[in-house]
Amino acid sequence: MTTKPLSQRQIYTMGVESLAARFQYFFDQTQDSPYIIQCAVAVLVRNALCTADFSFFAKELICSLFLTSHPRELRSVRHLCVYFADYFTPEEWQTVTTRLFKTNAEFLRLTQNTRAHIEKLKPFLYSTSRPVETKASLVSVFTDENGKRHGWTLSNVDPALTSQQCYDLLKILTSLSLFKKEGVRRFAQVIKAEITETNPRFNTLDDEDPAANWQESVQLEAVTETTNLVPETVSITDDAANENTPVNAKSSPPDTGSKPMKKKPGLTLDDVKKRLTGRLPKKNNGKQQLPMTGKKKDRKRNKRK
Template sequence: MKSNQQSKPLTQRTLFVMKRDRLESRINMYFQHTRDVASVIEYLIVVMLRDALSCSDFSFLCRDLVRDLFLNAEPSDLLRKYCAYFKDYFAAGSEWNQVKARLFSSQQEYDRFSKEACFYKNILNTPATRENANPDLNLRFVSVFKDAAGKKHTLTIQNANERRSGIEAIRMLKVLTTLNIFKTASGVKRFAEFVKLNRPGVKETLEEEEMYDELREESVQASAVEETEVKTVEIIVPQDFDVTSLNEAEVLALVRVGHPEVTSLENLQVLFVAEEPEESAEIQEPVLDPLLESPSPQLEPSDYSLVKDSSTIAVANPPEADSQKIKKPKLLTPKAAYVQSLIANRQTNTKKSSNKKNKKKGNNKKKKR
């Protein structure tokens, strides 16, 4: 009966409530009866979380067992995944290098497997004194998680460390979402998503609004880093210019004429816009009113004076020409002129290269003859 009890998996309550000596004994006995390396390693990571958030000391629990597993157990992906959490269990230098050499074929493989573990290990190792400023508050961390099915579950850690800020505690608690030992009765992962945290005692000691504002700000900053702004630059080129013949260096040279701060075409969209042809406007002769060109023979002599006066007015104020006039050529800005000169040089070089190729082909034909 006692053997069955010792081989029974440790519960959430056992790991977060049992005192150090009894908990260490339970984990050692469980491994002796089950040889369940995976569960033992995750149990000890949970204990690291408890050590970081409570005032009690649970550091280096089951040290001899951990050293034996990483130095002698059959290498596995699980040991590789969680190896970095236990780096401090080994002497720096040759001993730690021995562990890495057993589990990994290269430093690159270690980095790939240990990325997540190194991240959370640094968070759990955030320094803080275990002495509370107000020991009579009897504080505890009360956190809420969602399981893989969306149902909420509560986790309570007694003797909470008052020196830990809310944001520190939340970052540490999220390590539970990376573990698989806690399951519901139906086999669903129990801690799949963090929801919220409080630290009640005689009074609430976490500034909840400020705490979650900081988390939201971090989330916004992270998403802003991920989104990369793409800038668009337009370059006007002649209609017959083949933009596909430009290489990357030539495109960058054209862009830098108007945007000297640009050093790369990365995150830059370059649009080549064909230059619009100038419309040629014809000068139209002014058309005089037919009545003013010559007086009608049917007009009375008295009316001639009116016609004369009207003609005088017409000459003094001749009709305006058509609104369309010959457009003067536009004066290019220095930047636009420089762009045009680069394009013109590119076209000239292309023509010269083409002529050389044609001449070479002609010479080859003559030789064959």
């Protein structure tokens, strides 16, 4: 059974412990030291860009590879040893350079470009966790080996990094032969890299229910407006009290001797609230009011005549 290589998603999304266990399992199954070392460099890039702490990732495994693997196996990645110089004590580091390079001059010549590139980036490559107040993502554009462009976004990055620093860190990925798609290396050249910050205006998780609160305020405003339409009664004056006559805000019509008209039962304030909230059906004298047809209108008009 062939063991699948470590994917780009695993290296840049898995937690520290899970990813370290995945490294160890892959090496136990394949004994592919150069591949593990390249993946470890990719993790150093993640540690430099992101706020999580991946410093000295898989230190024990990486040190054993440089100290015990046959130099011939590491020939293709020996220039990458400078990324892990801080993993070793001075005595161990001397052993590593002696095993991988014939002379010190060869070491300096083959690692010159790599050392010059990461000289200013080492504080980021070995940085610990960096709590931040603002969430940010790194948006980048690469070309693959065939010259085709593609984008890559990395979440939870440090917003304090400059675009130039991000560009220099991503350029490290172009020196690795990882992350291939259909046999084509995806990270061949960096075109663009910049950080975009995320500033949420509000967090609905902290609210009880914004929609419900808004609906309730609308209903209360409607109830208030309807209540203002109900005629207010004024206090009874002494003269009116003596005559036992109620006095309203509107003057009563003169008594013509005709039979008083029956007043339809009015709506109380509670009824208005219930109707606005949909809990009281609209009724007319206890009966559901239906729209009148043309014939009903004619009959009603004839009765009035």
